[in-house]
Amino acid sequence: MSGALLSTEGLASAYGQSQVLWDVGIELAPGTATALIGRNGVGKSTLLGAIAGTRSATAGRIVFEGADITGLPAYRRARAGIGYVPQGRHIFPHLTVMENLETGLSAGGGRVGGNARVPQHIFDLFPKLHAIRDRKGGFLSGGEQQQLAIGRALAGAPRLLLLDEPTEGIQPNVVQQIEAALRTVRDTLGMTILIVEQYLDFVWRFADGYCAMQGGRIVGRGSTATETAAEVAHLVQI
Numbered sequence: 425m426s427g428a429l430l431s432t433e434g435l436a437s438a439y440g441q442s443q444v445l446w447d448v449g450i451e452l453a454p455g456t457a458t459a460l461i462g463r464n465g466v467g468k469s470t471l472l473g474a475i476a477g478t479r480s481a482t483a484g485r486i487v488f489e490g491a492d493i494t495g496l497p498a499y500r501r502a503r504a505g506i507g508y509v510p511q512g513r514h515i516f517p518h519l520t521v522m523e524n525l526e527t528g529l530s531a532g533g534g535r536v537g538g539n540a541r542v543p544q545h546i547f548d549l550f551p552k553l554h555a556i557r558d559r560k561g562g563f564l565s566g567g568e569q570q571q572l573a574i575g576r577a578l579a580g581a582p583r584l585l586l587l588d589e590p591t592e593g594i595q596p597n598v599v600q601q602i603e604a605a606l607r608t609v610r611d612t613l614g615m616t617i618l619i620v621e622q623y624l625d626f627v628w629r630f631a632d633g634y635c636a637m638q639g640g641r642i643v644g645r646g647s648t649a650t651e652t653a654a655e656v657a658h659l660v661q662i
């Protein structure tokens with residue numbers, strides 16, 4: 425048996441008749457960060473969605489902490505310990521920052537207790553969120569929304585954090601804060617991270633490993649310590 429926190433075997437997914445994931449097998453070791461990379465449209469977001477439960481698998485299986493979660497709906501996976509920060513952030517525009525964070529608490533379900541509060545470490549990671557805690561989500565800048573989306577996923581105390589292009593359209597100082605936050609949750613909380621990212625220099629600064637996709641399949645994997653971002657970018661023609 426593997427010691428992976430999450431693994432997929434033979435995973436496939438489709439939009440109607442159009443298959444977009446083929447025979448995907450990945451393994452995420454506990455406490456590691458893995459970059460999922462590849463050109464636009466190769467299936468990275470679909471794979472993240474299949475793991476989070478927002479897309480269904482048409483074949484294969486997904487095992488999380490030893491349990492087969494392939495058939496579980498998304499809310500049960502969130503409760504089981506999978507946090508998801510989708511592309512486009514999907515924060516609630518009419519709820520305040522604090523209320524958005526509280527939805528993350530309830531998504532985490534029993535893992536954080538009945539009348540739990542938003543953990544202080546989320547405000548330590550993103551101090552701006554505390555300063556704007558009473559502001560409505562719809563009035564935030566893109567960088568603030570991204571911090572909120574990550575904070576909301578962290579509020580559920582996940583063991584696995586899935587992030588879909590968190591640096592997209594974000595200014596450099598916020599990108600640095602996101603990098604620091606991801607390092608901290610991995611290094612001090614032992615969280616496992618799977619991150620879809622086009623900005624390879626960013627993700628190479630902290631990820632331990634990478635999986636490269638082409639045409640809905642994993643075509644390469646390895647360590648960010650032994651292969652440079654430029655070498656891997658060349659391999660997958662980014």
Ligand SMILES: Nc1ncnc2c1ncn2[C@@H]1O[C@H](COP(=O)(O)OP(=O)(O)OP(=O)(O)O)[C@@H](O)[C@H]1O
Nearest residue numbers: 439442444462463464465466467468469470471511
């Ligand atoms: N809702 C949908 N209906 C039909 N086809 C879709 C849908 N969403 C994505 N696709 C198709 O599935 C394939 C994989 O898309 P996906 O978004 O997973 O790729 P990606 O690697 O994440 O790309 P990007 O970097 O552009 O987000 C693409 O060919 C895309 O056109």
